[in-house]
Amino acid sequence: MKLSRLSPCLLAALIACGDSTPGPEPLEIRTTSLPAGMRQVAYDQGIDVRGGTPPYTFALASGVLPAGLELAASTGRIAGLPSASGSFEFSVRVTDGVATAVSASFTLVIDAPPIVVETATLADGKVGIPYDVSLSASGGEPPIAFELASGALPAGLSLSADGRIFGTPDASGVFELDVRAFDAVREAEKTFLLTIEANDPMLAADPLPGGRVGEPYAHDLAVSGGVPPYTFELMAGTLPSGLSISGAGRLFGSPTETGTFSFGVRVRDSGARQDERSYDIEVIEALTVVTTSPPQLIVGQPVSFQFEARGGVPPYEWRFASGRLPMGLTIESTGLLTGTPITTSEDVAGLRVTDAEGFEKLAIFTFRVSDRLVYDSQPELQIPAVCTGTTVSYNAVELEITESMQIAELDVTVDISFLDAAEARPRELRTLKLILYAPDGRRAVLCGNGAGVRGSTGCDESFQNGFLQTTFDEQRIPNVPMRVFNGMNAQGTWRLVAVVVRPTEVGGTCRVDGTIHSFGISIRPDFDPSPYVIVSGFTYNNLFIDPWIRLFGGGIPENAIDLVATIYDVGVNGIREGGQGDDVARPAPLTWSAPNGCTLADITADGHIEASAAQRAGTCDLVASGGGFVVNTEVHVLPPDWNPRVRQY
Numbered sequence: 001m002k003l004s005r006l007s008p009c010l011l012a013a014l015i016a017c018g019d020s021t022p023g024p025e026p027l028e029i030r031t032t033s034l035p036a037g038m039r040q041v042a043y044d045q046g047i048d049v050r051g052g053t054p055p056y057t058f059a060l061a062s063g064v065l066p067a068g069l070e071l072a073a074s075t076g077r078i079a080g081l082p083s084a085s086g087s088f089e090f091s092v093r094v095t096d097g098v099a100t101a102v103s104a105s106f107t108l109v110i111d112a113p114p115i116v117v118e119t120a121t122l123a124d125g126k127v128g129i130p131y132d133v134s135l136s137a138s139g140g141e142p143p144i145a146f147e148l149a150s151g152a153l154p155a156g157l158s159l160s161a162d163g164r165i166f167g168t169p170d171a172s173g174v175f176e177l178d179v180r181a182f183d184a185v186r187e188a189e190k191t192f193l194l195t196i197e198a199n200d201p202m203l204a205a206d207p208l209p210g211g212r213v214g215e216p217y218a219h220d221l222a223v224s225g226g227v228p229p230y231t232f233e234l235m236a237g238t239l240p241s242g243l244s245i246s247g248a249g250r251l252f253g254s255p256t257e258t259g260t261f262s263f264g265v266r267v268r269d270s271g272a273r274q275d276e277r278s279y280d281i282e283v284i285e286a287l288t289v290v291t292t293s294p295p296q297l298i299v300g301q302p303v304s305f306q307f308e309a310r311g312g313v314p315p316y317e318w319r320f321a322s323g324r325l326p327m328g329l330t331i332e333s334t335g336l337l338t339g340t341p342i343t344t345s346e347d348v349a350g351l352r353v354t355d356a357e358g359f360e361k362l363a364i365f366t367f368r369v370s371d372r373l374v375y376d377s378q379p380e381l382q383i384p385a386v387c388t389g390t391t392v393s394y395n396a397v398e399l400e401i402t403e404s405m406q407i408a409e410l411d412v413t414v415d416i417s418f419l420d421a422a423e424a425r426p427r428e429l430r431t432l433k434l435i436l437y438a439p440d441g442r443r444a445v446l447c448g449n450g451a452g453v454r455g456s457t458g459c460d461e462s463f464q465n466g467f468l469q470t471t472f473d474e475q476r477i478p479n480v481p482m483r484v485f486n487g488m489n490a491q492g493t494w495r496l497v498a499v500v501v502r503p504t505e506v507g508g509t510c511r512v513d514g515t516i517h518s519f520g521i522s523i524r525p526d527f528d529p530s531p532y533v534i535v536s537g538f539t540y541n542n543l544f545i546d547p548w549i550r551l552f553g554g555g556i557p558e559n560a561i562d563l564v565a566t567i568y569d570v571g572v573n574g575i576r577e578g579g580q581g582d583d584v585a586r587p588a589p590l591t592w593s594a595p596n597g598c599t600l601a602d603i604t605a606d607g608h609i610e611a612s613a614a615q616r617a618g619t620c621d622l623v624a625s626g627g628g629f630v631v632n633t634e635v636h637v638l639p640p641d642w643n644p645r646v647r648q649y
Helices: 008-017
Strands: 045-046 057-063 069-071 077-080 087-094 099-112 131-134 145-151 157-159 164-165 172-182 187-197 215-222 231-237 243-244 250-253 257-268 274-284 301-307 319-322 330-331 336-339 345-356 360-370 373-377 382-383 387-390 392-401 407-419 431-438 443-447 467-472 491-502 503-507 509-511 511-527 530-538 548-550 561-562 564-569 590-594 601-603 608-611 618-626 628-636
Touching: 057 069, 057 099, 057 215, 145 157, 145 503, 231 243, 231 274, 319 330, 373 392, 382 392, 392 511, 407 431, 407 491, 443 467, 491 511, 530 628, 548 608, 564 618, 564 628, 601 618
Parallel strands: 548 628
Antiparallel strands: 045 077, 057 087, 069 077, 087 099, 131 164, 145 172, 157 164, 172 187, 215 250, 231 257, 243 250, 257 274, 301 336, 319 345, 330 336, 345 360, 373 511, 382 511, 387 392, 392 491, 407 467, 407 511, 431 443, 431 491, 503 509, 530 564, 561 608, 590 618, 601 608, 618 628
């Protein structure tokens, strides 16, 4: 119904009726009490208001809210996280939209939460070891105190009011404890099991490190448990000689003998608890460098020399440590010295050897590179040792040459004192003679009768006041045919023979006073790796080192020889070895001829040489050729009576 259609009378009636419409309800706070809260638990509670004219505004009229709570002015909600407990009285005023206000008083109780013992378990302890554990609890009203409700703590431990279990336990075992936590009005209990382990000292079962003779040794015996300090003592068995055990459990010293040694040790702690254990210790030989000196080194001679060590724990590893090795040489990790020296030198180098356990030894060596190999002996040998009637007496010194090599040049050094006992005059030495024998039978008379000069007066000319100290070589005495040894292999036993002819008889026994003090051989090897030729088929004469034959006569049949000139190739070691070692002979020998003719002997191409019918002594030139080689030599044709005693003393 639209108002425009109302009659004026009805409209007026309605207006008149409006004056009697009822107004709003009175403003009223309907909430009469607030539920209790709990400290540290979220709180949210509204205040119910009815009547009046919204909107409402809330405010605290008097008193205080619990700490942590606030009253929302627009909603009237009391919310927050109360941080304090207690009973709080306050009044709340509500004002509506037309400024009408009402108030109501409230009491809000904030209670404390229940006590909870939060410690879950107690840590284990050990007898004699200080123990300190703190219990924790939540809730309640601080302060929270602790006490033992039932059970018993291990002897030596206490429970303090603030929840500390502390002290030094004296007994082992598992202890059941009921602990009470409480404040002024609340309490809570919790049961714990406290384990206290026995704490006897325990010597470690680990094996002892080995020792080495002469090397410092130090090892501390390991012990666990117990209460320090510890005291150690040897209770059985025997320690290796040179080792001791201290009261603190240290094995120390330098063992002096090898072997495996068993012994027992007792340890005591500060509480008189003890443990015993048996041990074994093995002492081995200390790492030692066995090689005392490197080999003789020759320029151009390949080297393969093994340095040796012993003791320690193999395998060994070698390395260059200091100084300088000769040029051309290297040391391998196996201790093998290899290479080829390229120049003469004298170098000092340190080599370090390490065994499998890391022990090291350093050895210093002097490396001398020469163009000669030197061998010597100091026999202090009396002359004579052998007497053959009254004709001759002699003694001999031997030198062993182990290297296989071809001789390019050889010298002999001797140191001899000698006195003819008959004359007692040091220069009356006509009876002494020195002879050098090679392994293959070649020889050279160094001095004395038959040395190449007829009528020689023995070694007299080589002595000075009864002493002969000299080197025999081609330059020293050209008449001594030292080159008789050139081209031969040096390997084998060499002999220096001192011979006295017509020795003095003293009481029916031959006697000559003399001493061979030293005897040395110096060899310059021929290490040319090229092929070479060796001529064989004749006897080396003490006076003629070239091929020789005799004329018929005198009962001596040496009137023919068969010469062979053989080409040799060096073997895999790359050095000449005088037709021995690994050198290889070519199958075809060289062909012989006399290019200038020879009327003294008949010569065939295959090397057969025989004194001719001309029956004349002399010398002919010979040539052996083939395979790219030409060898020039001489053949001597000797009278049948020439030097008939050449092989005798």
